Amino acid sequence: MNLFRSEEHARDWEEYDPAMAHLVRPVEWWADTFSAPMFRERGRSDFISWVTSPEASGTFAELRERMAPPRPDVRATTAAAIALSNVEVSVVDGASPDDRSVEQQLFGQWPAAVPVEIARHWRNTARAMIVAIPAEPLSDVDQQLWTETRRSAVRDIQAATGWLARADVGAGDVRLTHRLAQMGWQGQVADQPAWTAMEQSARAILKCRALAELT
Amino acid sequence: MASDLMEPERIPLPELDAAFAAIMSEIVATGVAPHYAELAGTLGIAPIRAKALVKRVIDLTPGWLHPGTDYIASFPPFNNQPTQYRVSIDGEQRWFAQCAFEALAIRWLVPGQIVTVDAPCLLGGDPLRIVMRDEEILSVDPPTMVGYTRSVVGGDVATRPFR
Numbered sequence: 251m252n253l254f255r256s257e258e259h260a261r262d263w264e265e266y267d268p269a270m271a272h273l274v275r276p277v278e279w280w281a282d283t284f285s286a287p288m289f290r291e292r293g294r295s296d297f298i299s300w301v302t303s304p305e306a307s308g309t310f311a312e313l314r315e316r317m318a319p320p321r322p323d324v325r326a327t328t329a330a331a332i333a334l335s336n337v338e339v340s341v342v343d344g345a346s347p348d349d350r351s352v353e354q355q356l357f358g359q360w361p362a363a364v365p366v367e368i369a370r371h372w373r374n375t376a377r378a379m380i381v382a383i384p385a386e387p388l389s390d391v392d393q394q395l396w397t398e399t400r401r402s403a404v405r406d407i408q409a410a411t412g413w414l415a416r417a418d419v420g421a422g423d424v425r426l427t428h429r430l431a432q433m434g435w436q437g438q439v440a441d442q443p444a445w446t447a448m449e450q451s452a453r454a455i456l457k458c459r460a461l462a463e464l465t
Numbered sequence: 466m467a468s469d470l471m472e473p474e475r476i477p478l479p480e481l482d483a484a485f486a487a488i489m490s491e492i493v494a495t496g497v498a499p500h501y502a503e504l505a506g507t508l509g510i511a512p513i514r515a516k517a518l519v520k521r522v523i524d525l526t527p528g529w530l531h532p533g534t535d536y537i538a539s540f541p542p543f544n545n546q547p548t549q550y551r552v553s554i555d556g557e558q559r560w561f562a563q564c565a566f567e568a569l570a571i572r573w574l575v576p577g578q579i580v581t582v583d584a585p586c587l588l589g590g591d592p593l594r595i596v597m598r599d600e601e602i603l604s605v606d607p608p609t610m611v612g613y614t615r616s617v618v619g620g621d622v623a624t625r626p627f628r
Contacts, residue, residue: 251566253593255586256609263588267615277595277605280612281569285600289542289570292489298481298525 251280273317286313473521481525483508484518488540493574496559498537498545528563542567542574553581565612572597579603 251273254260260274275283287309291300300306487507492498499507505515516535523530523537531538531546538546541563550562552571555578562568568582582595593610596603 251564251612251614252587253565253584253595254588254611254613255591255593255607257611259586259588260611260613263613265615266613270613270615273615274611274613277569277610277612278602280566281595281597281602284566284569285573289567290573292542292570293574295486296479296482297489298485298522299478302478302525 253277283313283316288313473517473524476517476521480518481522484515485522485526488519488522488537489574492540492543492545492560496543496561498540498543500537501535539563542570549584551583553583554578556581558583564614566614569595569597572599 252260252263254263257274260266261271288301288306291297291306294300484504487504488498491503491507501516501519502512504519505512508515508518510518519535519537520530522528523540526541528540529538530536536545538544543552544550544561544563546561548561548563550565550568551558552560552562552568554560554571554575558581560571562571562582565582565584568584571582572578572580576599578598580597582597584593585591586593591607594604594606595610
């Protein structure tokens, strides 16, 4: 963050980005923001243990939520979702909560470029998005680190989008989760074997759609 | 043990806690982050182990090493490399903040002490000053001052391993 004499000075700065206009804030607002536990706790003797804990992940998600841009409409269009995610997504049309053919569509349409063992699926309907987040890290990723990354990604995505969401887990790659974190997401994480997770994900999409249609 | 020395992700958290605390304590006291060889002496460990600890701690926090070196460049809220955010504690200017955000967080490391941040406006260069103590913002001069970032908090998501 940079300091400016006034709001006008900030807006006249050559590197000013209108897309981040919501972060032109008085010093007092920033001081309050940087009163979050993430900053207050740095003096503790077990800071690294704390900062890698679920508690700290939650506080960081809250911090990012505070600094997030205005949320998109919960009924965001698919195009908006794609723009937000910067990830290839597919739309499943005509689904009903009991339509198992949708699951086949979901899995069958997953881009071939994404290895099955790395990322299961991203799917977006007009009103809801679902993603499978792996339960097990690659062999070179610390398990605890992986768990926290996964959970914070889930929280972040929904925080940013406000969409109904749920994350299930299968096999995967930390890079996928980083991409999720770029979107912001919040939802429930259920540790399940891959196939079960995929089935649940498909059903969760349908549930999201159904819920969205009710709201 | 030898393999552990070379695999930062397998370093136990208590070791990382001790390293973080030692580095932070040193920079709070002196304004300068220790080199890993100095940290080794503080912690009573081999320099190669201290080097691994530093790298891992940096990986897990929003700091960074100077590219191509083992020198700590940034250890938030402080910066080892001078920035335009000059920080005084109880009137003594010895510290630099990583950014204006982090400058506002230094007060949590020095309870009861007055933290003053002096920086120029990035547009016109006008002098700006913020004075804080614990929960209080004692003064903001000029009062029209704002903070602004065009970056996502915490930096690039791809480089944040657990957030």
